[in-house]
Amino acid sequence: MTGRDGGADIGPIGNSPVVILVRPQMAENIGTTARAMANGGLFHLRLVAPRDGWPLERAWRAASGADRILDAATVHETVDDAVADLHHVFATCPRPRHIVKTVLTARGGAAELRQMSSRGLRTGLMFGPERAGLDNEDMARADALIRYPLNPAFMSLNLAQAVMIMAYEWWMAEDATPPRTLMTNETHVATKGELDNFMRNLVGQLDECGFLRNEQKRPGMVRNLRHFFTRGEVTEQELRTLHGVVTELARGRKARATDGNSKG
Template structure:
């Protein structure tokens, strides 16, 4: 049982485009690529060069004479197309299709996704082999994707359908986030400097202003290194004040 969908290119023209498809696939963790009737032949040095090192995909390519041969061992097939076909068929978005594929593959189903050639895409006979059509909800007045873009969109949704990456993270460049004690120590030093400099116009305003300043630094999520830098700024300002 393959644990990922098979990408199938039907009548691709340029080796460069096949290479860029391989690159897009491997970015999303997909490795099985089947090709039906590549116009410029196979193997292709142009595909290797354009793959940017995705040799795992390129080396594993299998060739087929017909689309039917390429899907013969599969249980479930999706076809990608961006134009009406005059057929009664189920249409899904890449996101919905990816979630569906996850469930099917988990149940032992072998799944493949058909992509047509650069010039005209899949023909109706190819689309008729599919159980569902994947249609990307793009600008209705301009739906123009190149082959690698189409593969990347669908492959990305496949990857994201089981991705646990946090929506946001703080890159600290190997410096740990500052602890509450480190921030408090800095705030104490800052408050002392503000007191000596006559920053607070009245004792009543002091607690509220210091809370606002603390909240400002908390929102910034300072690292240990940044707190040390702030201490250094205070020292430099104190030195400058003495010189004046």
């Protein structure tokens, strides 16, 4: 069940951590795990003693195009066999059971995995079976444990969700996306010159209609208007729209004045 057509292009493989599912119980969970892995740039999947055997058609149906991960997945009889070629292995564990080991958050674990991978070391992330999680023998094969700091009153995750958290943190550990951006589409953020040009137009029309007739208050009112337009990142398209608004208001005022004079 390999080399199937129609799978999505999930990007370059690289030296990302191996995701090791220990005794997974449902094909759908394996498929959704592959989907979560692809989202976060994790591409290597190993299965230890899957309950229903392997391969399983239902896994591919649940993977939403992450076929390449499932196609390349390997099956192992034991955890020892699955981790034999790795240098470091972290195990996810919701409830450490009287074990003396380093415990990391997902973010801390991802940062360490990135550092290890950058040195050419092969790493792995172990996840336990859906119903009970990893047992003490499984965790004895890990160098450190990863525990998610979630709501202590409700920490129930399905397998794919648990993998998605680590995949996200792995991706974000080297992601350069700014935390805040302005979507401008086909326009651009207005320059100071473009803003000054609009302010001259606006203030000129406000002077002409008498809105700024109070000479003492005029400088403060103009500053307030400028503050309003510089508080956010006004775009060039928005300024063009506002230019049009001001122009039409002035045209309407002049038309009314001309009509009034003709009637008079």
